Amino acid sequence: MNERTLDKQFFGNCLSKMAELAEENRDYWTKLDSDIGDGDHGINLSIGFRAVSGQLAENLENTDDITGLLKKSGMLLLSKVGGASGPLYGSFFIKMGKDVVGKTTINFPEFVGMIKNGVDAIQFRGKSELGEKTMLDALLPGVAYLEEHIEEEPLVVMEQAVAIMREGAESTIPLIAKKGRAMRLGERAIGHKDPGSESSWMLMNVFLEEMKK
Ligand SMILES: [Mg+2]
Numbered sequence: 546m547n548e549r550t551l552d553k554q555f556f557g558n559c560l561s562k563m564a565e566l567a568e569e570n571r572d573y574w575t576k577l578d579s580d581i582g583d584g585d586h587g588i589n590l591s592i593g594f595r596a597v598s599g600q601l602a603e604n605l606e607n608t609d610d611i612t613g614l615l616k617k618s619g620m621l622l623l624s625k626v627g628g629a630s631g632p633l634y635g636s637f638f639i640k641m642g643k644d645v646v647g648k649t650t651i652n653f654p655e656f657v658g659m660i661k662n663g664v665d666a667i668q669f670r671g672k673s674e675l676g677e678k679t680m681l682d683a684l685l686p687g688v689a690y691l692e693e694h695i696e697e698e699p700l701v702v703m704e705q706a707v708a709i710m711r712e713g714a715e716s717t718i719p720l721i722a723k724k725g726r727a728m729r730l731g732e733r734a735i736g737h738k739d740p741g742s743e744s745s746w747m748l749m750n751v752f753l754e755e756m757k758k
Pocket residue numbers: 578582583584585586628629
């Protein structure tokens with residue numbers, strides 16, 4: 546699919562699948578968050594993505610480009626979701642399209658740039674670094690891999706990047722949290738996976754699964 550492009554409908558399909566994913570994993574993500582946080586991660590994401598999917602048809606209809614669709618969807622996450630995850634994921638989608646304004650189709654290098662811009666926005670908003678037991682522990686190593694392999698076969702590269710993100714989520718288990726509510730737990734956070742790192746690799750996996758179709 547080096548020649549293949551991703552269109553606005555692709556992103557619409559991804560958002561719809563992400564909403565399904567959030568429903569399916571609501572209890573699982575909430576359980577992870579109740580171990581070391583306030584137990585609302587899955588509930589928050591399901592509320593947010595329900596809003597996104599509820600307005601998806603209208604947003605597909607009423608936007609001219611990929612940027613517009615992602616921005617409207619991100620704004621919904623930002624406004625409907627409480628906790629830290631709403632603003633973070635909201636920023637991800639809002640900033641994802643900032644370099645593809647006016648485009649209705651993009652190629653893989655542009656897609657990588659979009660993921661990079663989205664993750665940069667999460668990092669900026671969360672003011673966090675690698676190794677602080679956050680979603681960035683999943684996202685940053687995967688983005689670095691994508692950028693290094695941007696010219697290679699997209700599906701292969703994306704598959705590996707998602708695998709790296711998944712490992713990144715696992716890597717949060719032995720960490721002490723330096724951000725978020727889990728920070729207060731100190732060493733008691735050790736042994737628990739960061740819920741945001743788990744939801745983020747799973748959400749990125751949706752892009753991969755849709756690319757395979
Ligand atoms: Mg929480």
